[in-house]
Amino acid sequence: MFRVASDELNSRVPDGPLQEKWDRHRFNLKLVNPANKRRFNVIVVGTGLAGSSAAASLGELGYNVKAFCFQDSPRRAHSIAAQGGINAAKNYPNDGDSVYRLFYDTIKGGDYRAREANVYRLAQVSNSIIDQCVSQGVPFAREYGGTLANRSFGGAQVSRTFYCRGQTGQQLLLGAYQALMRQVTTGKVRMFPRREMLDLIVIDGAARGIVVRNLESGKLEVHIADAVVLCTGGYGNAYYLSTNAKGCNVTAAWRCHRRGAYFANPCYTQIHPTCIPVSGDYQSKLTLMSESLRNDGRVWVPQQKNDVRVAADIPESERDYYLERRYPSFGNLAPRDIASRAAKERTDAGFGVGETGLAVYLDFRDAIARDGEDVIRRKYGNLFHMYEKITADNPYRMPMRIFPAVHYTMGGLWVDYNLMSNLPGLYVLGEANFSDHGANRLGASALMQGLSDGYFVLPSTINDYLATASLPRVVEDHPECTATMVAAETRLKKLVDTNGSRSVDSFHRELGLLMWDYCGMARNREGLQEVIPKIRDLREQFWKDVRVPGSGKGLNQSLEKAGRVADFMEFSELLAIDALHREESCGGHFREEYQTEDGEAARQDDDYSYVAGWEFEDVGEEPVLHREPLNFENVTPTTRSYK
């Protein structure tokens, strides 16, 4: 199934005590003299929180930046959809928070599968992110006295989440987008919207450019630079149905992987416990109901199996508040992986609610009785409104019906402490990298990580590479550029010319179902062994029978989707292989063979305390496993307990 390399991946984590690593490292990194910065060109692919913040900050430093996104405007990146909030260790509520506690919660929340040094840096930088965003005019929620307000999120017992109603991602992204637009005005950043990255150009072993398709004209373009920064988001849409935007894809990351970048921990996928359940087979995506709702909502199912009474008719004594029952100290704020599996456990056992039985209740009755409807409306109004629009039910009157859905991907391209992949000159930021969340991400930590990477980490680390790499000049008709462009063109042509009988969506749905059934909330050896050949078969059928109407000229949305689905078909196989190889349960990766008596994940630290970095061989060939051992010098991995 796979081969194991004997080398160890070098994370380049600096020496010294945890608290001093980042400072010392920044001191030791080479700088680029201000006047020389304008001689360097950097490509940033993606304009979500990670990409916009990186591109704007690099522009401010004086680099020449080209930024790319596939939407018609950089402001529409998927980060815009984040609802609940962003963490920081400000300790404004005076409830015992600290940089160390945020670090500790994140490491523990990730089930001890993340790098200590990265996570500590993230916690250190978290406070500057809030300051930066406030100064940009991000309208964070305030207390009556005008100071910043906080709320709680899963996996923490302190209140450290900053938020803008239920639109935190939108407001943070608009802050970063506006900083980016300002740099476009200064001329330091050139923005290329409606461009899809189709391949990475590697020259003499270093990342030197990209091939993109102009989605409006259909033309392929080559762009050259001294470094390429990938900020292209997560791969949750491998499952077809997810909370991700429709355009989210693995293409950019996968194409870099095919060019030599290692893909780390692809099996770490996060299933979010609170999403609106599937309603029919036409369903095109799933909608998240923010985790912040679990601050005030109580999760329950009937104590009786297959109870058909409406929620209001079920008396208190016949309700099972199973999170509060199983995890008394964290209750409804148990981390996502745990809350999702607990919902699956109840519905599998026949206690689910709603037409399909694949749902549980999230009930605000008690919170409304306690605080009044107005307070609840002020906190969650837009989420309740969204729920009502989709389901036609009023959550002020009856509990929401929710079910877990694919939401976030902790895995991603492997990067070292500098956020550089194993390919020199290729940096990976935000959800696209694997770096900080281990096997499970805590709520409100992705926004923090994207902005930490883009505002603060990359602008410090990239200087060192540019100052020392002594890269030869390349031009756009370099043979490697031409070859990469021709390869992309050939592939597009093949997709159009196949002219089979099935639509791209029908293949994507089928792949998604396979992944959800065999590689979803719970996995086991047999299932994984079964699904790998199924994915291969489906991929073969795809290339024989896909129908992409129209041509490569001009806007062709079927062609865009086809390219993405083709990459998901290759990527999903690696995801399954990684899940099969990891003979343990940790965080979002739950292997049924490895669980405790009461059904909790059982890690196997002796054998699997490492990052799995996969090297690409060829489609359908055995990938090669490179390991990066995880060393815990500050916290001792224990069995996570939220009881």
Add this chain to the structure above:
Amino acid sequence: MSSDTLKLTLRVWRQSGPEDQGDFRTYRLEGVSTHMSFLEMLDVLNEKLIADGEEPVAFDHDCREGICGMCSLMINGQAHGPDRGTTACQLHMRRFRDGETITIEPWRASPFPVVRDLVVNRSALDRVIQSGGYVSVNTGNAQDGNCIPVASAKQEVAMDAAACIGCGACVAACKNASAMLFVSAKVSQLATLPQGHAESSKRVVNMVAAMDNEGFGSCTNTSECEAACPAEVSVSHIARLNREYSKAILFADS
């Protein structure tokens, strides 16, 4: 919940490219579940077109939850369709009747040229933001967040304005194709917050000039924009823009 289905006649604008004239094409669709979203209904139409060997209808969308601002459909002459405060992607088919004819067009405004079918180019809105829709603060310059207190009432006003999703429905709904609501949302957010004060005069003057340059029409206070706006941005922000603009012109110091 009922599982009713609808039979629909769809009149859809088809235009093969920016240079093409374009025209309406009529399609019939049966068995449309009332639980579907409007875009899922278009997905079903497209699957049918693909099966019939035709090219699917191009339309913009991404988040499908009302926040990215990508979807942009005129539905029966209304930007984003009949529901108030709702994007096309959040509109559900239970809003329509069995046997109904639905007309679907792209945003119509000269600053938004059609790319294909229902897809338009809205980069003019980005250029308006580039002219000043930001606070000029470099990464690293910030003081502690709590050093800038903001009264919660002001913060609420700023947030109401900041909720704009940049969809352009206000422009599409306006007979003058004015972008006043969009521009005022940004001006008002930043004028309300202390962080934006230092640049407020320059910002409003430059953004209004950029809006005019892009060919957006002038505002004649018909409030069609507010009615169409999925983020429910109020025209009171236009009033604030006008005040800011007068102040900037009256007290111009350069």
